[in-house]
Every structure is written in structure tokens, then in C-alpha cells.
Amino acid sequence: MLDGRVLTPRWHGRRAHLGSKENLPVHGIVLGDQMAVADEPARELSAREKTVLGHGANEVVMSLAGELRVFPSAAAAWQERLITAEQLPGPEVQRSVAKQKPSKAWTTGKKSVLFIRVDFSDREGNPINDKAAKFEMDRTDEFLRDNSYGKLSIETTIVPGAMRMPEPVEWYQSDPEERRYDLLVSARDAARKLDAKYNYRDYDFYIVAFTTIFEGWAGRAYVNNTGLWINGGFSNDTIQHELGHNLGLYHANAWVPSQDDNPIGPGEHDEYGERTITWATTRRTGTLIFTSKTTSRGFRTRM
């Protein structure tokens, strides 16, 4: 599933002969309701993505199911090890070579968050006023404190006013998957230019918020890294979900039985299936455990 849609995977090459695998990391190209799945488990980030994340042009940054790893030069050897691992018999893909748990320092303590609002020449106006932004961030803080039993809290600095983006809405909409990265970069630059105290590098996390200009999602975020888009999803439900990704959490998944209602029989994962809890992840939770408390708010956002 991707963004709530069921995709038909098209396999080719080596992976066409893999058999059933659980937790197989995939990337590829989506056309309509089909996905051409790449033969390699990990994807190399483009130059533009690297710039956004502050990586040098010479570094090789690989994404394995959204988890990033940086290599000083080529990542071919690592990719080979991943391929070897998934070729092993059995449904469970051994991903220990790629496991990157968030550190305790990353997920606990008091975190500073920079909240940057942006607007466009053809869509003028602050997307969310100061009072509302503060309200949602206060509730996000409350949620994080509550669910971490006081181990994690946030302090938000709201950049005054809206930063005008260099391009009109249409420009970003014409290539959302690439140009959303430009939004992060332009927003950060504009905030820093307004006042040096709004330099995103001095904060643990930063949020770039704008009115809904992209279809299909309310917020997106890097997993285990900073960088968070709010695409009209100004409620704390969305913000805390996306911050969870920054903190290192993946989606909860629901197990959908394919025969009767037997939960221990055959079935499949639905990444967005668990809608009563914010993440409820049972894997790679790091030091933050969000599984024990539930909320009726659910989640509606996607990474």
C-alpha cells in the first residue's frame, strides 16, 4: 500500500524469484495502480535530497525503506550484503545489517522545534495564525510528554509571519515529489534571513507549514531525521504523528487476515491499517515506547 492505495507490484530480475517475504524493503516507480519494484533493496538519494538533508555532494546517502545511511564513497558492498540477506530462504528478511535505532539522546529530553510558516505569491496569507499554531504545538507537547511518561517534551519557537516562497504554488504542484524538497530549503533560508535566531540548525527539529497544495497527504516527515512538511494538516494529530517519524518511528501496520477472521492465520500487512493509535509500532521503537497508550484521535497522515 502507498498513501492508502493498493498497488500491484511488478517484479523483474532477481526479485521475481524471491518467493514470499516479510518486511522486504522496496522502492520503485508507481504508475497508476502498479509499482515497478526495483531490483535493489536500497535507493540512493538524489543530489537535491542530499542538499536538503545537509549531506555533502560527495557522500553517498542510501535509503532503505525510508531509513537513511551515509557512506563516505560507494555503497555497493552494503547493497550486496542486503541482497545476500534477502536471498536467504525463509519469509523473514534479515535486516540486522541495516538496523539503525534512534539513540536515547535523540528521543528523550527537552527538544527545540522551529515552526516555519510559508505562503506563495498566488496563495498569499499566513496558513495558520500564531494563536492556533501555539495551541496545536502545546497539544503536541502534551501528547509527547504523556506518551513518553515525561521523558520527552518540546519547546516550539514560531517564526513570525509567513515566509514567501520564491515560486508560485503551481510550480511546486507540477512536480510534488521533487519540489517539495525545495520548500524545505527555501523556508529554512527565509527564516534564517529574517533573523539569525531562526536558524534551523540551532533547533532539534523544524516544521515547514503551508496551506494544502499537494494531494493525498496532510503531513510528511523523514524517519529518524529532521525535516517535516505540514500540507494543511495543522492539527496536533498530524504534527505529533510526523514528529514521531522524525524521532525514528515507523507506521504501526495492521494484520489483515485473508481467511476468516483468524488473526494468527495467513494475511497481509496494511501499513495504514491501525487507525486507533498514533503509531503503535512494535519494531524499532528505540527508547520511546508509544504502544501502551491509545488515543481516539487516530492518525490520518502518511509519511
Ligand SMILES: [Zn+2]
Ligand atoms: Zn506517517
